[in-house]
Amino acid sequence: MDWGFILSETVNKFFGFQAAYFAIAAIGLNIHFGYTGLLNFGHAGFMAIGAYGMAISLNEGLPLIAAVPIGLLAATAFALILGVPTLRLRADYLAIVTIAASEIARILFRATEIGPFEARNYTGGSTGINGFSGPFKDLNPFDGPVDLWFVNFSAQDAWIVLVGWTIVLLSVLFVHLAMRSPWGRVLKAVREDEDAARALGKNAYSVKMQSLVLGGLFGALGGMVFVLGQSSVQPTPQDLGAPKTFFIWVAMILGGTGKLWGPVIGSMIFSALLQFTDLTLRGAQEEGWIPEWLMDGVQVGQTRFILLGLGLMLLMAFRPQGIFGDKRELALDVR
Amino acid sequence: MSADQTVTIPSLEGVAEQPGSAKPDPMLTADGIVRRFGGLTAVDVDHLEIQRGIITALIGPNGAGKTTFFNLMTGFDTPDEGTWAFDGTAMGSLPAHKVARNGMVRTFQLTKALSRLTVIENMKLGAAGQVGENLFRGLVKPLWGKQEREIEERADALLERFKLAHMREEFAGTLSGGQRKLLEMARALMTDPSLIMLDEPMAGVNPALTQSLLGHVKSLRDEGRTVVFVEHDMDVVRDISDWVVVMAEGSIIAEGPHEAIGANKTVIDAYLGTSHDAPLDFGDTEGADA
Ligand SMILES: Nc1ncnc2c1ncn2[C@@H]1O[C@H](COP(=O)(O)OP(=O)(O)OP(=O)(O)O)[C@@H](O)[C@H]1O
Ligand SMILES: [Mg+2]
Numbered sequence: 001m002d003w004g005f006i007l008s009e010t011v012n013k014f015f016g017f018q019a020a021y022f023a024i025a026a027i028g029l030n031i032h033f034g035y036t037g038l039l040n041f042g043h044a045g046f047m048a049i050g051a052y053g054m055a056i057s058l059n060e061g062l063p064l065i066a067a068v069p070i071g072l073l074a075a076t077a078f079a080l081i082l083g084v085p086t087l088r089l090r091a092d093y094l095a096i097v098t099i100a101a102s103e104i105a106r107i108l109f110r111a112t113e114i115g116p117f118e119a120r121n122y123t124g125g126s127t128g129i130n131g132f133s134g135p136f137k138d139l140n141p142f143d144g145p146v147d148l149w150f151v152n153f154s155a156q157d158a159w160i161v162l163v164g165w166t167i168v169l170l171s172v173l174f175v176h177l178a179m180r181s182p183w184g185r186v187l188k189a190v191r192e193d194e195d196a197a198r199a200l201g202k203n204a205y206s207v208k209m210q211s212l213v214l215g216g217l218f219g220a221l222g223g224m225v226f227v228l229g230q231s232s233v234q235p236t237p238q239d240l241g242a243p244k245t246f247f248i249w250v251a252m253i254l255g256g257t258g259k260l261w262g263p264v265i266g267s268m269i270f271s272a273l274l275q276f277t278d279l280t281l282r283g284a285q286e287e288g289w290i291p292e293w294l295m296d297g298v299q300v301g302q303t304r305f306i307l308l309g310l311g312l313m314l315l316m317a318f319r320p321q322g323i324f325g326d327k328r329e330l331a332l333d334v335r
Numbered sequence: 336m337s338a339d340q341t342v343t344i345p346s347l348e349g350v351a352e353q354p355g356s357a358k359p360d361p362m363l364t365a366d367g368i369v370r371r372f373g374g375l376t377a378v379d380v381d382h383l384e385i386q387r388g389i390i391t392a393l394i395g396p397n398g399a400g401k402t403t404f405f406n407l408m409t410g411f412d413t414p415d416e417g418t419w420a421f422d423g424t425a426m427g428s429l430p431a432h433k434v435a436r437n438g439m440v441r442t443f444q445l446t447k448a449l450s451r452l453t454v455i456e457n458m459k460l461g462a463a464g465q466v467g468e469n470l471f472r473g474l475v476k477p478l479w480g481k482q483e484r485e486i487e488e489r490a491d492a493l494l495e496r497f498k499l500a501h502m503r504e505e506f507a508g509t510l511s512g513g514q515r516k517l518l519e520m521a522r523a524l525m526t527d528p529s530l531i532m533l534d535e536p537m538a539g540v541n542p543a544l545t546q547s548l549l550g551h552v553k554s555l556r557d558e559g560r561t562v563v564f565v566e567h568d569m570d571v572v573r574d575i576s577d578w579v580v581v582m583a584e585g586s587i588i589a590e591g592p593h594e595a596i597g598a599n600k601t602v603i604d605a606y607l608g609t610s611h612d613a614p615l616d617f618g619d620t621e622g623a624d625a
Contacts, residue, residue: 182466258451
């Protein structure tokens with residue numbers, strides 16, 4: 001087994017655009033859940049709407065500078081649609097509605113036609129959209145592969161990696177500024193006890209709505225980086241469905257909910273772990289270390305998720321607060 | 336409303352000692368407030384006026400509807416019938432946060448410490464009119480830094496007063512039950528309320544601290560604020576209340592200064608049942624039941 005190869009590929013994924021888009025989306029989820037206590041179980045819906053909003057606009061010939069805001073506007077509208085009926089109700093209603101709405105969004109993107117409307121002409125139906133990323137690639141300043149001593153990227157990857165991590169850093173800066181402000185304090189107060197915040201004159205509904213929109217915008221941005229990075233947007237569950245929502249949650253918890261760098265580090269580790277388990281299992285199988293009756297080639301992809309699940313259970317048992325979390329904080333009774 | 340202001344405490348001499356009596360200068364006026372939970376009528380208050388600038392105690396047996404009445408007045412619950420006005424403004428359909436911004440601020444019987452915020456952050460949250468509570472202005476610290484420092488000074492002064500200064504940097508979730516009561520009261524004061532409604536502020540606070548808390552409540556009145564508080568401890572009621580309102584089974588059954596309430600037949604019946612005829616012990620014999 002080529003450990004050198006496995007290691008370098010793992011490090012690559014640690015810094016790759018996959019980690020970056022995960023981080024951006026997880027930063028959004030962290031605003032929702034980590035800081036405001038909103039149970040958003042449909043984050044992939046925000047990613048999908050941002051991604052499709054941008055991809056369709058690009059495909060229709062709009063420039064990138066217009067396509068990105070269109071994706072963000074669409075995500076804002078999505079957040080408002082989810083928030084208006086639910087945010088006055090108990091927390092669990094948002095959870096249910098986000099699960100359903102994100103799935104509805106994905107199914108609509110996959111639909112050939114919606115009523116008399118030939119949706120396929122815009123969304124590509126179940127095949128998605130593939131040729132939209134030209135305007136983005138045209139801006140690529142790299143003309144050859146980039147080889148730093150610990151990572152190497154093709155010219156195409158280097159560009160999205162650069163853009164992705166720039167967005168990550170700006171997002172972290174934004175969250176830092178927002179959460180140290182009195183606004184951030186109201187957000188956290190709403191997370192701890194909405195009624196207490198209202199008794200002190202804070203408009204909990206409004207602040208939850210702001211949080212939902214803001215976190216949703218980061219979700220949409222994450223979705224855009226994702227589909228630009230893979231040059232295609234697909235309405236599959238793995239790409240923009242419930243499993244993706246679940247992985248973003250894992251990345252956030254891994255790093256530490258409600259912590260500034262938690263979602264970033266969590267995403268890097270998660271992305272690297274996915275790659276590492278995959279390559280190691282494949283390597284081990286090629287070496288014949290894993291008997292055929294136990295696991296065949298196809299099952300490798302699934303087995304690594306079993307391993308990740310086990311890892312997650314161990315994490316919850318030994319470090320429930322995540323990497324950056326504060327155990328002291330977790331031990332406090334929160335209702 | 337500053338502490339050095341000299342305020343004369345309004346006198347209630349000549350006010351009728353009967354349920355729903357008119358006050359010279361009411362801060363809160365409630366009319367025909369009814370709240371039903373299924374078949375149970377939790378609150379049925381015909382008319383109530385709370386005098387401005389004094390301490391009014393709201394007492395009554397468990398389940399009398401005191402907390403529900405607080406909830407209704409402060410926008411945390413909506414009555415089935417009735418209207419009420421605070422400081423001349425109809426409160427009807429105002430949401431809770433707007434009621435608070437108007438100056439009517441309440442605390443909760445079951446304390447609501449914001450566990451994963453530090454004590455000082457809990458306090459600072461209370462301050463009203465914060466520039467940085469707007470997301471966009473919040474991003475630019477120079478816009479709110481100065482106000483934040485002023486808020487912090489006020490918070491520290493209150494923490495000192497409520498004997499919580501040593502817990503300043505601790506998570507509020509680590510406070511004891513009594514300390515949480517103190518924090519909640521101090522936090523409510525950060526909003527600079529004109530009417531503060533305290534739901535059992537002394538419950539679970541140790542006797543030594545109760546004394547100093549009583550002092551604080553009195554000083555609120557001396558600053559010109561209006562205080563309404565729910566309390567079961569008759570010693571406390573006797574000690575600090577200028578006026579007592581008695582609730583039973585949702586209605587106001589008696590009003591008056593505490594001396595008159597202790598001997599009121601209806602009140603005794605409500606507390607002890609009709610078979611008793613001894614006057615209610617308001618702790619006039621100092622320490623007899625302590
Ligand atoms: N949300 C609710 N649903 C149903 N019944 C309720 C609700 N809240 C209060 N009640 C009922 O209304 C009545 C008044 O309750 P409330 O909490 O106002 O009493 P209280 O005077 O504050 O009593 P205590 O001194 O024990 O705090 C009680 O009989 C209670 O069971
Ligand atoms: Mg009560």
